[in-house]
Amino acid sequence: MRIRAIKPEFWRSTDISDLEIQDRLLFIGLWSYVDDNGVGVFDVAIITAELFAHDLSREPIETLSRVSTGCERLSSEGLITLYKAENRDYLFITNWEAHQRVNNPNKPRFPRPDAENATLLRSDVDPKENLPPGTGEQGNRGTGESIVQPPAVEPDTPPRNNYPKDFETFWSVYPRRESKKDAHTAFKAAKKRAPLEQIMQGAERYRNDPNREQQFTKLPATWLRADGWEDDPLPPRQPNRQQTTQSTPTAALWAAGYAQLDRKAQEGGT
Numbered sequence: 670m671r672i673r674a675i676k677p678e679f680w681r682s683t684d685i686s687d688l689e690i691q692d693r694l695l696f697i698g699l700w701s702y703v704d705d706n707g708v709g710v711f712d713v714a715i716i717t718a719e720l721f722a723h724d725l726s727r728e729p730i731e732t733l734s735r736v737s738t739g740c741e742r743l744s745s746e747g748l749i750t751l752y753k754a755e756n757r758d759y760l761f762i763t764n765w766e767a768h769q770r771v772n773n774p775n776k777p778r779f780p781r782p783d784a785e786n787a788t789l790l791r792s793d794v795d796p797k798e799n800l801p802p803g804t805g806e807q808g809n810r811g812t813g814e815s816i817v818q819p820p821a822v823e824p825d826t827p828p829r830n831n832y833p834k835d836f837e838t839f840w841s842v843y844p845r846r847e848s849k850k851d852a853h854t855a856f857k858a859a860k861k862r863a864p865l866e867q868i869m870q871g872a873e874r875y876r877n878d879p880n881r882e883q884q885f886t887k888l889p890a891t892w893l894r895a896d897g898w899e900d901d902p903l904p905p906r907q908p909n910r911q912q913t914t915q916s917t918p919t920a921a922l923w924a925a926g927y928a929q930l931d932r933k934a935q936e937g938g939t
Contacts (some may be wrong), residue, residue: 670719673700673769687850688746693741695720696748699762705774707765708781711751711758711790713737738894744790745854751790752782758790835865844867844876845886855893863898871898878903 675697679685685693688915692841698720703709706750709716717736740760743749750761762768763781780787819871832840832849836856840846859868875881887897 670701673697683748684748689739689742689851691735692739695736696743699743699760700748700769703760703762703765704778705771706777706781707762707895708759708777708779710779711740711760713740716740735835741858742851744853745857750782753790754782754784754786755779759787773867790889802812835860838870839869840889841888842872842876843892844881844883845889847888848890852889852893855890859893859896862896868893868898871900874898874902875900880904880906882906 670783685696688696699716702716702719713733713736717733720734721736740751744751748763750763752761759782770821782789787819832853836853839856840849840852843852856868872892875897887896902907
C-alpha cells in the first residue's frame with residue numbers, strides 16, 4: 670500500500686459524484702493498492718483484504734460482493750481497465766498520470782494494458798488513448814496528486830442519459846424504476862449470463878405477478894444481479910386478520926360502561 674494525495678477537485682468532479690459513495694471509496698483505495706505505474710493484480714479477494722480487512726472479517730460474503738460489483742462499475746465507467754497479461758489478471762487506473770503524479774517512482778512490477786501481450790477483459794476503455802496535453806501538475810515530492818479527467822466515452826459506454834434501446838425496453842417493463850445507472854451496469858452483465866428474451870420475459874412475469882407488492886419490489890439492479898428471471902412466482906399473500914372485538918371503538922365501550930354505572934347510582938339514590 671502506498672501514500673497517495675487527493676486534491677479538492679476530486680470531490681467536485683461530476684464523474685466521481687455520479688458514482689455510488691462506496692465506489693468512490695473503493696476507487697480511492699485502489700490508488701494506494703496499485704504500484705507507481707498505476708497497475709495492480711486484479712484479484713477481488715486480495716483487493717478486499719488490503720482495503721477492507723475489518724469488513725471482510727465481519728461480513729465476508731457481503732464485502733466481497735461489494736468490491737466485486739464496485740470494480741465492475743468502475744470498469745464500466747472507464748475509471749479502471751481490466752486486462753490479462755502473462756496468464757494473470759490486472760487492473761490499471763485509467764489515465765493514471767492524470768490522477769497521480771509520482772516523483773521518483775519505483776520500477777514497474779507489472780505490464781500495462783498497452784503491452785504487446787495484454788488482452789482486455791472488457792472493452793469499455795481504450796488503454797492506448799493518448800492523454801490530453803496539460804493534464805496534471807507537479808505533485809508533492811514522494812507522493813502524488815489527483816487531477817480527475819473525464820474518461821473517454823467508448824461505443825459500449827453510452828453518453829449520459831442515453832442508454833441502448835434494449836435496456837430502455839427493460840426499464841419500461843420492470844415494475845420499479847430507481848438507480849438507472851446501476852441498473853444499466855447490472856443489465857449489461859446479465860446479458861452475458863442469459864438471453865435477452867429470457868430476461869425480458871422474467872421482468873414481464875415479475876411485473877404482472879398478482880402477489881407482488883410495490884413496497885417490496887426489488888430494485889432493478891438487485892433483481893438482475895440475482896438472476897431474477899429464473900425465480901418462481903411469488904407465494905400467495907396471507908389475508909390480514911381483523912379482530913372482531915375492535916368492531917366497536919374502545920372509547921365507546923368505556924363510555925357505555927360509565928353511563929350504566931351512572932344510571933344505577935341514580936336509581937339507588939331515589
